[in-house]
Amino acid sequence: MHIVVIGAGVVGVTTAWALHRRGHQVTVIERHPGAGLETSKANAGQRSYGVVYPWASAAMVKKALPWLLQRDGPLKLKLPPSLEALRFMIATLRFAYAPGVFGLNKRAMLRLGIYSRTCFDDIERELALDFDGDHGGLLHLASTPAAMAEYRETAKVLRELGIAYQLLTPAQVRESEPGMTGPGPLYGALKYDTDGTGDCHLFSQGLAAACEAGGVTFRYNTAVERLVCDHHRVHGVDIRPDGAGQERLEADVFVLSAGCDSPALTRNLGLRLPIYPVKGYSLTATLTDASRAPTSTIHDDHFKVVSTRLGDRMRATGFVELAGFDRQIPERRLEVIRRSVESRFPGAADMGAATAWTGFRPMTPDGPPIIGPGPLDNLYLNTGHGTFGWTLCAASADLIAEVIDGREPVLSLDAFRPGRFSE
Ligand SMILES: Cc1cc2nc3c(=O)[nH]c(=O)nc-3n(C[C@H](O)[C@H](O)[C@H](O)COP(=O)(O)OP(=O)(O)OC[C@H]3O[C@@H](n4cnc5c(N)ncnc54)[C@H](O)[C@@H]3O)c2cc1C
Incomplete structure (x- = not known):
């Protein structure tokens, strides 16, 4: 055909x-x-097969509302909100509080994630594509004891679905990421063993x-x-x-x-x-000292910033912003991303000279x-x-x-x- x-x-x-x-x-x-x-x-370059989840969840709504009020919080809404943004948020709330929907969607997305790993393996076996790809695992850092407690709950679902993971102590985190020498708070991490990275472009x-x-x-x-x-x-x-x-x-x-x-x-x-363009930002820099850089992909739960190693570069991304198709890149957002990198991987790259980018996640309300x-x-x-x-x-x-x-x-x-x- x-x-x-x-x-x-x-x-x-x-x-x-x-x-x-x-x-x-x-x-x-x-x-x-x-x-x-x-x-x-x-x-962000994460192939996060074990961390795919629907964003419409009652727990997420509870977390997100205070974020909206924080000056440099990870969630932003352009004011006054457009009709499309309001419609999107109302639809998200409807799905978040629909009984049973989050659990069903989460399991369906995780199954899709697990299958994607298999499909990527097939493509990578057949074609020697050069895209700085790796499968070195993914770390979700816990910057508070509460975050660590939440990861223990997440681990139960991962076990049920047969997704390989480890709960790491702060010492084990530093062993697995020796470049992580910054002063950011650390109470441990959840490591998704089979997740990967790669430059999507x-x-x-x-x-x-x-x-x-x-x-x-x-x-x-x-x-x-x-x-x-x-x-x-x-x-x-x-x-x-x-x-x-x-x-x-x-x-x-x-x-x-x-x-x-x-x-x-x-x-x-x-x-x-009902696909809405949910904006985010990234900074990509060539490494100045590879021994101080992440080896894989790290989610810093304190700043809600993801730092990923892509060959001899690192990329840091952040923010979820409802602002329509606005392509401006405010310096303020980039500062938060730089602060996250500095607090975890100081000296890895000159983030001041990094290339800034903004893009729009094609998000469904559920x-x-x-x-x-x-x-x-x-x-x-x-x-x-x-x-x-x-x-x-x-x-x-x-x-x-x-x-x-x-x-x-x-x-x-x-x-x-x-x-x-x-x-
Ligand atoms: C900051 C940020 C970080 C992210 N991090 C990750 C991550 O770590 N891991 C992950 O899995 N995902 C991540 N994502 C999401 C991921 O990038 C997107 O889900 C993915 O790129 C969507 O791919 P797509 O092909 O659907 O859309 P696109 O890449 O936008 O492709 C759609 C294409 O359609 C073309 N097009 C549209 N309309 C027309 C038309 N009328 N005629 C001709 N062409 C048209 C566009 O030009 C475009 O090239 C992130 C997104 C953002 C913004």
Whole structure:
């Protein structure tokens, strides 16, 4: 079949790869000049298979409200909030307090995470992609005794799902991360043994090149303006290459992987995708002293900042901000990220000279991504991966490709069904 994938972020590219491996003719349409240039560009780099969770939880709401009132707290809301932001927050609250929903979604996302590790292994075995990838584990630091108590509770779910972990004492943390010499408070850590890291942008570009070498067509610098459909099927997409006139591209099947812009393309179909662009920031710096840097990926629960080793660089990311598509990078946010790095890994890199970036997590109000058949016969959705698109892309691409081929996927897609927001 000829399949058009809309979007060449990490989700679109892995989808193209999964479809190409199953023998389909694939065309990817991307408005940017290359793959992985939007949200997949400079994220935290964690492949956190054991730490994927829905953000709509009553416990999270309780924590988040005080964060909103802190001057440099990790959660920010642009005032006055837009109608979209308010709608999104109300929908999140509805899911957070719906009985049983958080537990079901958490388990569904963790199963997807575990499966993603397997799917990544397959890709990495087949292709020697160079993306500073590693599987050295992930550390969640506890900067208070209460955080450590919470990790002991989390460990019960991990044990139930067979996810490998260790609860570490402060001495064991320093042994596992000898570069962590800073004065930040430390009461121990939860280590996810099989989680990994990697540069999502380099991976997207490398995998896109492998797809192209295999015969997949990439139409870069080309925006999809609309899906052309009747009540049953999509017949084509109206596309506009930069500086040229509109064209219509026909195909048998269409997959929507346009990240935060996915809702704009389903509006005329009567399908409301409540994906909101949740902003975050990152700083990437070349290491000046590798022995003082993280060896893997570290979540500092004090500043809510993640620091990740990517080859000879380190990247630190933070903030969850509801501000629409505002691309400004206030110095104040970067200062908090720098303070976190200084308090844990002083002397590892010159963070003052780091490259700053902002991106938008394509977040659903409940948390799980949207994976499955759309409202029309030949339209499929693989989008809305929020905070975990890099981690989950390999599994969600495999599952959507199986569904398109008419096979029963190895995991239930119930928690990810596109129609759940209007039920
Ligand atoms: C600060 C931050 C830190 C993060 N850290 C992590 C992490 O550590 N681990 C993790 O798993 N995830 C992380 N994420 C989330 C992760 O980056 C995203 O979930 C993931 O990149 C989403 O990929 P995507 O392909 O769906 O979206 P995108 O990368 O945004 O790709 C969508 C593509 O579609 C294209 N497009 C959209 N509309 C059109 C159109 N009309 N025509 C043509 N092309 C179109 C866009 O140009 C874009 O290239 C983080 C995100 C942020 C912001």
